[in-house]
Amino acid sequence: MKKALQFIFTFIASITLMAQPKTAPKLVVSIVVDQMRADYLTRFSDLYQGGFKTLLENGEIFWNAHYTHSPTYTAPGHASIYTGTDPRFHGIIANDWYVAENGKTTYCLEDENTSPVGTKSKYAKRSPKNILSTTWTDELEWASNKKSKVFAFSLKDRGAICAAGHYGDAAFWLDKSGFVSSNYYMSSLPKWLQNFNKTNNIKSYMSGEWDYLINKKNYPKLLSTEFERIPRGARKADFPYNLSLLYKADTTEIEAFKSTPKGNQILLDVALKVLDMEKLGKHNNRFPDVLALSFSATDYIGHSTGIRSHETIDMYLRLDRQLDTLFHYLNENVGEDNFIVVLTADHGAADNPSQAKIDGMPTDWMAPADLESEFRELIITAGIPSKFILNFSNDQVYLQENDSLKNMEKIVRDALLKHPKIAEAWTKEEIRNSPDPFAKLRRNGSNKSSGQVFYALYPGSIAYYKTGTTHGSGYTYDTHVPVIFYGKIFGSSQNHIERINIKDIAPTLSKILGIAQPSACNGNILPLPIN
Ligand SMILES: [Zn+2]
Structure with missing residues (x-):
């Protein structure tokens, strides 16, 4: 009897919780913050006053969301978010992997049969051909007969291509020429993006200083910066950094840039541009448009300075303000009833083991x-x-x-x-x-x-540079990431403490959008209230 009642209760609850929304969103903004650990939501929460604060106060927050695969890297993480399954089925088992037949290492998205668009770099020969299942963005394009517009941007090709999938309109990633793509998606860059690349070149961003966003006394006291990497062009791993000196010392013209908040700024700038130029969220379709953004500067700074550095904290405080600008734009231009945001991360990160060891932690x-x-x-x-x-x-x-x-x-x-x-x-x-x-x-x-x-x-141990940190293990610090849904259609905000999997995001979006789940999806639909 108890079981039967429980069943009836669960059944009714599931109907009320996942009823089809009265108005389907016109735009889905899918945000991945590269290397964002779940504790970044709370550890800096007193200092958030922008986008993260909005999400914390008004979002549906899943506090116990984990990856169900290892190794935990950028490409497998993004592919799992968008396919709703594990690398075992979507095929992106790492960023790079060894191929026994030819004795070489292959990059997950390299495709010699494509050619670069907007750049001459051979690193733009990319396609989703190794992604072996469909993504929720593919299913959306399929269901809408390509009427939905799906645009994905990231500093990294893998952050964009895994989101745009096989059928999305475009994936763009950054090289020193600006945002570029491959002929898998298009034969030439849209005119507006060509113009954006001319006016928003990397050199123009790399001027002035990167210093504390707010008064230094608000940041936790640091014992040392011994285990933070000193960027080329700087004398120490500490604020303020002279951005033009970092740029001048960088022979690649782009690597230093990517480790600064300016790397997230260019992504925000291009996001506002594409929303405007492609009129995302303003089409009168039954199916929404998609803007997929993967903020990567967070990962680069984590790798070079670790998870507790002032640089990492400052990067997140600035991202908080950058997301605020994005959300304001969406409210004003798309309308607060018309968009939803889903935010997660592709993996977490370990502590720097040498620093953690000084603090008495069992690391190596x-x-x-x-x-x-x-x-x-x-x-x-x-x-x-x-x-x-x-x-x-x-x-x-x-x-x-x-x-x-x-x-x-x-x-x-x-x-x-x-x-x-x-x-x-x-x-x-x-x-x-x-x-x-x-x-x-x-x-x-x-x-x-x-x-x-x-x-x-062992837990907490990494094989890496002595400075900074990395990720890739199956331990909590690498698998545990935020998952937040935000938008008027979800009604009031809620905290969810049950353990969920990252592959639950895709079937949940499929339900909200009324489309098929991706082909190898094996996640669950999350219990979200829909207005
Ligand atoms: Zn990384």
């Missing part, structure tokens, strides 16, 4: 090259000839196909387990069958292009 740092040679030595000592060890990448070992491969996988696993920094190792067969949640993360994050043996360092 290793130089990647040292770790690899120690692993190699252990494997050879266990009796595996060196010629069979092909590659170490993405916390995996690739072995040469041979008659005794199955047995060899176990020997390599046991050899790795002898290493003091290794917490766990699995063969490919073990990750397929093990109920261990960490093994499942590996399974979800791999496919037949992955290596044969998988390993995990």
Whole structure:
């Protein structure tokens, strides 16, 4: 009886919570903040007074949202957000992966059959051909007969292409010529974007100083900046930074820029431009338009200065103000009843282990090259000839196909387990069958292009530069990210504490928009109230 009542209650609740909205949104703004840990919502919340404050006060916040795959990198993260499934099915198992057939490493979105648009750079030969399932943006374009306009922008190609999918109107990413694309999407840049690139060149952004946004005393006291990377053109890893000196010292003309708040500013500027020029959210269609934005400067600064640096905090305070500008524009020009925002992140990040260790935390740092040679030595000592060890990448070992491969996988696993920094190792067969949640993360994050043996360092340990930090593990600090839905159609704001998965975002949007779920979607529809 109790069960039956519970069922009826859940059934009624699900009807009321996910009823079709009276008015469908005319615009979906899908925001990914690269490397945004879930605790960034609360850790700096006293200092937020713009977009993050709006989201915290008025959004539907899922406080316990996690990735269900590992490795946790930018491309697999974005692909999971938009496909509603894991790398195991969408195919983007890492940013780069080793290809045993030719002994080379391939980039997840490289496509030699495309040509660059708006640039001469070979790095713009990109397409979504390796994304093996549809995205919710594909399904929207399909359902609307391409009437929906889907535009995706990021500093990184993977932040844009995974969002625009196979059928979106355009993905644009930044190179030193400005926002560019590939002929997969178009034969030439829209005129308005060509003009934008002329007036908004990187050099013009890199002037003046990057200093504390608000009084320094508001920022938590830092013990040292010893484990922050000093950018070329600066004398120390501390404010103020002279932006033109950083620009002059940067031979690539773009890398320094991407690690400053100006990297997010150019994305905001182009977002306001595309909203205006393409009239996003102003079409009289049954299906909405989409603006997908991936803010990457947060990831670059996290990599170089870590998760507790003043630079990282300042980057988020400025993003808070930048999002405020975006939300004001949307309210005034699209109308508060007509748009929804969904904000999440592609992965989190670890603490800098050397700094955390001083603070008494159980962490460890290793130089990647040292770790690899120690692993190699252990494997050879266990009796595996060196010629069979092909590659170490993405916390995996690739072995040469041979008659005794199955047995060899176990020997390599046991050899790795002898290493003091290794917490766990699995063969490919073990990750397929093990109920261990960490093994499942590996399974979800791999496919037949992955290596044969998988390993995990202890929590908090990273193999990286001594300064800054990285991500990629299956531990909480890398899997736990914010998920917030915001818009008038959701009515009052709510906090949701149940554990949800990032792959739930896509089927939830499919429900709100009244379209099919992406082809390999295996997430759940989130319990959002709809006005
Ligand atoms: Zn990163």
